[in-house]
Amino acid sequence: MYLFFSSIYGWFCDRSMTVYKIMEKIENDDQEQLLSSLFPAMGWTTIAISFAVAIGFYIWPLNHPRFKAWWAWLIMFLLNAAVNFVTAFAFIGHRESDIEKVPDGEALELFTDAAHLSIPFGQQIDLAFSNMMVGVMAFLVASLILNWFSVNCRYSPFRS
Numbered sequence: 001m002y003l004f005f006s007s008i009y010g011w012f013c014d015r016s017m018t019v020y021k022i023m024e025k026i027e028n029d030d031q032e033q034l035l036s037s038l039f040p041a042m043g044w045t046t047i048a049i050s051f052a053v054a055i056g057f058y059i060w061p062l063n064h065p066r067f068k069a070w071w072a073w074l075i076m077f078l079l080n081a082a083v084n085f086v087t088a089f090a091f092i093g094h095r096e097s098d099i100e101k102v103p104d105g106e107a108l109e110l111f112t113d114a115a116h117l118s119i120p121f122g123q124q125i126d127l128a129f130s131n132m133m134v135g136v137m138a139f140l141v142a143s144l145i146l147n148w149f150s151v152n153c154r155y156s157p158f159r160s
Helices: 002-012 018-023 039-058 070-101 103-109 121-149
Strands: 033-035
Touching (some): 070 103, 070 121
């Protein structure tokens, strides 16, 4: 799963950036793994959030005739994108604290000479955008699957 999710995030995020490198598995000079990759956890969380939003729209609790128009689906689409965008910042913050907790500063030495790891905000936005795009793709797939189980929103947003 590591290769699958890291390649998907690599489509949208430059692999040479520090923010991308800290999310990968971190090994020391002896090829001993210090921290595992966060890409599978971030990918599965993004997919779960996207499916939860789609289930909320198509099945329960928002499955109402008033929400069968395209604008209701667009609102849920944008809500899903925003939640997945913000979720990436939580993963970045979690990873920064994990790197600083590794004994002897072995992991921290791989990225900086300073005592504290500092990721540029532009790189964080780039990874958050990547996570948002993965969430958007998952929401589109979830919409295509779950709209057949909806009573009221069966053709939203794709009219027959």
